[in-house]
Amino acid sequence: MRLSFPYMGPTIVYAKLLELLGHDVVMPPRPNKEIIDLGVKYSPEFACFPFKVITGTYLKLMEQGVDTLVTSGGHGPCRAGYYGEVHKKILHELGYDVEIIVIDSVRDDYKYFYQIAKRLKGNNSWLKVVQVLKIVYELTKALDEVEKKVEILRAYYDNTVINKIWLQAQEDFYTVKDNSDIKKYKQRYLKKLAAYSDQIPAAEDRLKIGIIGEIFVVLEQSINNQIEEKVNRFGFEVERSQYLSDWIRENILPFTANDLKEIEHKGEEFIEINIGGHAKENIGHAIDFKERGFDGIIHLKPFACLPELISQSVMDDLSNKYDIPVLTISIDEQTADANVLTRVEAFLDMIKEKNYREVM
Amino acid sequence: MVKKKIGIPRALLYYYYFPFWLKLFAELGVEVIISDNTARDLLDKGVKKSLSEICVPMKILVAHVLNLDEKNCDYIFLPRFKSIRKGVVLCPKFLGLPDMISHSLPDLKAELIADQIESKNDDISAYVNHKKLAKKLKIKKSEMKAALRKAAKFWWRYRQLLFAGYSIDDFLGVEKIEVLEKLITKFENSKQLPQSKRSELKTAGNEEVVDIALIGYVYNVYDKYINMDIINKLKEMGVRVHTFEMVAQEIIEQELARLRKPMFWEFTNKLYGAARHYFASKNIDGVIHLTAFGCGPDSILGQILEIESKDYEKAFMTLRIDEQTGESHIITRIEAFIDLLRLKKERN
Numbered sequence: 110m111r112l113s114f115p116y117m118g119p120t121i122v123y124a125k126l127l128e129l130l131g132h133d134v135v136m137p138p139r140p141n142k143e144i145i146d147l148g149v150k151y152s153p154e155f156a157c158f159p160f161k162v163i164t165g166t167y168l169k170l171m172e173q174g175v176d177t178l179v180t181s182g183g184h185g186p187c188r189a190g191y192y193g194e195v196h197k198k199i200l201h202e203l204g205y206d207v208e209i210i211v212i213d214s215v216r217d218d219y220k221y222f223y224q225i226a227k228r229l230k231g232n233n234s235w236l237k238v239v240q241v242l243k244i245v246y247e248l249t250k251a252l253d254e255v256e257k258k259v260e261i262l263r264a265y266y267d268n269t270v271i272n273k274i275w276l277q278a279q280e281d282f283y284t285v286k287d288n289s290d291i292k293k294y295k296q297r298y299l300k301k302l303a304a305y306s307d308q309i310p311a312a313e314d315r316l317k318i319g320i321i322g323e324i325f326v327v328l329e330q331s332i333n334n335q336i337e338e339k340v341n342r343f344g345f346e347v348e349r350s351q352y353l354s355d356w357i358r359e360n361i362l363p364f365t366a367n368d369l370k371e372i373e374h375k376g377e378e379f380i381e382i383n384i385g386g387h388a389k390e391n392i393g394h395a396i397d398f399k400e401r402g403f404d405g406i407i408h409l410k411p412f413a414c415l416p417e418l419i420s421q422s423v424m425d426d427l428s429n430k431y432d433i434p435v436l437t438i439s440i441d442e443q444t445a446d447a448n449v450l451t452r453v454e455a456f457l458d459m460i461k462e463k464n465y466r467e468v469m
Numbered sequence: 470m471v472k473k474k475i476g477i478p479r480a481l482l483y484y485y486y487f488p489f490w491l492k493l494f495a496e497l498g499v500e501v502i503i504s505d506n507t508a509r510d511l512l513d514k515g516v517k518k519s520l521s522e523i524c525v526p527m528k529i530l531v532a533h534v535l536n537l538d539e540k541n542c543d544y545i546f547l548p549r550f551k552s553i554r555k556g557v558v559l560c561p562k563f564l565g566l567p568d569m570i571s572h573s574l575p576d577l578k579a580e581l582i583a584d585q586i587e588s589k590n591d592d593i594s595a596y597v598n599h600k601k602l603a604k605k606l607k608i609k610k611s612e613m614k615a616a617l618r619k620a621a622k623f624w625w626r627y628r629q630l631l632f633a634g635y636s637i638d639d640f641l642g643v644e645k646i647e648v649l650e651k652l653i654t655k656f657e658n659s660k661q662l663p664q665s666k667r668s669e670l671k672t673a674g675n676e677e678v679v680d681i682a683l684i685g686y687v688y689n690v691y692d693k694y695i696n697m698d699i700i701n702k703l704k705e706m707g708v709r710v711h712t713f714e715m716v717a718q719e720i721i722e723q724e725l726a727r728l729r730k731p732m733f734w735e736f737t738n739k740l741y742g743a744a745r746h747y748f749a750s751k752n753i754d755g756v757i758h759l760t761a762f763g764c765g766p767d768s769i770l771g772q773i774l775e776i777e778s779k780d781y782e783k784a785f786m787t788l789r790i791d792e793q794t795g796e797s798h799i800i801t802r803i804e805a806f807i808d809l810l811r812l813k814k815e816r817n
Contacts, residue, residue: 155768185733186558188765194730195769198776213730221729379572382551382585384564415765418523419565423572439522 113137113175115163118328118353119256121283122249127179129241131231135175137166140331144169149442151199158411158441159325160192162332167196171205179229182213186385187416189325214360246357247288251295252279253352258302260348263341264316265308272338274301316460319398321350321391322409323417326440328353333409333440334449340407343457348403350394351387372397379423386416395427395435405434405460407453412441434460473606476502476542476579478533481526481563482550484637484687485714486593488649489624490546495646496616497608502540503644504533507694511536516792518574524763525791526688527562527569529695534570534577542579544605549585553593557735560766580605591628594621623650630656631714634663637691638700665709672707679810682711682747684740684774685759689790696759696790697799706807711753713743720746737766744774748781754810755784757803762791784810 113135114123120137127134138144140162148165167178183190193211200207210229215222230238259275278298285291309315318340326333327349337347358366369390376393383389395406408424410417421437428435436456438449477483477490483503494501505511507529515532537545547570550563558564567583584601586593594617596603596610603613631637635656643649656663664670670678681703683690690696690712703710721742725731732738747753758774760767771787778785786806788799 153768153772155763155765156772157765157768182730184556186561186564188769191730191732191769195772198773202776211730218730380565380568382549382564385558385561388561388565413522413524413763413765415561416565418520419562419569421520422523422565422569426572426575 110177111135111175112177112179113170113173114179116140116166116329116331117325119249119252119279121279122245122252122353123179125248125283125285126241126245127229129244130229130233130238132229135170135173138169140166140329145332145442151203153195155413156195157188157414158332159189159323160195161442162325162329163192164196164199167200167207168203171200171207176207178207178209180209180211182211184214189386244285244288244291246354247291248282248285249354249357251291252282253354254295255298255302256352257348258299260337260341261309261346262302262305263338264344264346265310266305268338268341271302271305274298315346316344317346317348317398317403318405318407318457319348319350319394319403320407320409321394321398322387322407323411323414324351324356324387326409326411327351334444334446336407336409336438336449336453339450339453340457343454345404345457345460348398350391350398379427380419384416384419386414388416388420391417391420392423392427395424395433396431399431399433403433405436405456407456408435408437410437410439412439434463473543474500474502474541475544475546475582475606476504476537476540477546478530478537479504479506480530480533480692481688484641484691486624488627488640488653489593489620491644491646491649492623493616493620496619497606497612499606502537502542504536504540507532507692509694512694512792520573522763524562524765525695525761526686526764528792529688529692530566531570531574534574538577538579544582545577545579546602547581547583548598549583551585551587552735553586553588553591554735554738555589557731557738558733559736560734562765592621592625594618594624623653626653626657628714630663632717634665634715636664636700636710636712637687637714639663641691664704665711665715667709670707670709676707677811677814678707678709679754679807679814680709680711680752681807681810682744682753682756683759684713684744684747684756686736686740686761686764687714689759689761695761695792695794697794697796699759699788699799699803702800703803703807706804708807711747713740716743716746732766732769734766737770741770741773745777748778748783753783754814755786755806757806758785758787760787760789762789784813 110132112127112132114137116137116139124134124136144165145162147168148161151168152161152164180193182193193209197209210225212225213222255278259271263271281294320327328351340347355369359369372393373390375396376389379392380389398406424435424437436452438452475494512529512532514535515528518535519528519531534545547567549567550559552558567581571581582602582605584599586598588595588598596614596617599613599617603610630653640652643652700710721739724742724745725738732741744756747756756778758771760771775785788802
């Protein structure tokens, strides 16, 4: 079994998980123009952008002899939960003999879940599996902690300096074997970054942007036109609504995500019931960012994303009511870097201007 | 009870449930206003007020809500369809529909009545699905329940006729409940078969009759404006038109049971089950998937149907409609498709 998986966010986490379980893992390629073009060519025209990117990634992986793909499932109503089934059909239609293992929630199909869990577990004992899961969760948390610092510091320092440390950190984290390694690297890099924190101004002078939206485009830098770095470049700190460790907390570990539930609850003011994806949570995060003193929200979504279109529809009202500027950006294969940059720049200028007037 | 006017937008699931709602409000003695037929200027207003990238059916709905507001309704009836089958929901846009309307059209004069509908099957007549309505209109629980029972019975008669091969198109345009009742009784007692079942069909050039399954949501298939009256165009060209609502529920269930994982959206599942049934059916010459611009569930369904049609060796075409579709475009495409089917038939 030669395994791989879609590329999203801190990919090393998934690779680590499968590797520690003793599988032959192929690291998926980072999405680029070639992969996106490939994906667009073989995906339905109106499929959402993440679907197309994943199609491209899978096709590229086929060149490397991968025979099994592992991906997450879901029970809707967002389309993402059905990606696996459609990818199966597309890849078979193109003549690839590949298996796609879809990890659905235990509640949806207990038998199927047990089967795939057993297969992925391999010859390891269940105890080992629990240990591996724990290491991976710690790794995700450590990565997210370091990244949050990076997202702040990049606003005040030349981003090449900070990015260099961040890339180095990711490389080192990839080599971890156990929890003590993770601790070691986490402390090392937090210390390295702390050396730069003298540039952070007084609390009232810090400008902050919250990024909310669909999980794939929020997490994956290579397809959201490095929006965080763009915002940082104009001297704004960034925080996202989604970090992988939050996702794990919310979906896999029970009883640990009460704070996230509270945020979701805040979203009920605008979207009463869960409509799939993270639409309701995103509204909650937008309100939460405002309450925590953020200066603006950037709302990212793939073109024609079903749940996020509803959240975009209510966003104007939210922006008025809570007095917080919101910029919505749709992302797909046609999104141009200069377009995103111009819009972000104009948006951030407007926020600076607004604050300036208030001082006068 | 207060005498109030309640508006129903002629969009989305109106086409599936309108006899139910008409009967319900008639029983309750409430005055109903239905928005006008979709037309250019009506649609333009809706397009202006909606997000540019949202799907056409939603733009049409916004247009109809605005139209109702111009007609001075006191209330607009806009239920939140969450589920009409256990464990399966509708498209996210249906789930968030009242939120979207109330926050993107804050200037509406009429008040929304947005009951959440959660039902085990297509029968949505449970009292819990109409609690807000009863409260707003100050109707007693017992009275409401009685009206709902009658409406459900009436709707079921209509649904049976659809199973028997009648098209929703045969009932549209009738908005007076007495006339609709007469029509349904007439069809029930009629000796003549519905169009989709008739063996003798006359075409202008005495060409061979073909059978086409038109797979699409009710709001795409029966909105004559947005699809350029495709049903009548097909009929004129000598086509027996088959749609998903003619397929018995059991057949759809059987088809879906063969999948490891059915889809999450109830109407998409219905279309999928029906399409598989038509793919396997010898009487059907070709399948047309009628889909609207920007439809998310259809982007998934369309791809699956396209691949499966090859397995069944059935002619298949996707017809995408949007607010700018030209009439000649639709005619050219269906003509070419029908010609192809006729050629194939002659050769065999």
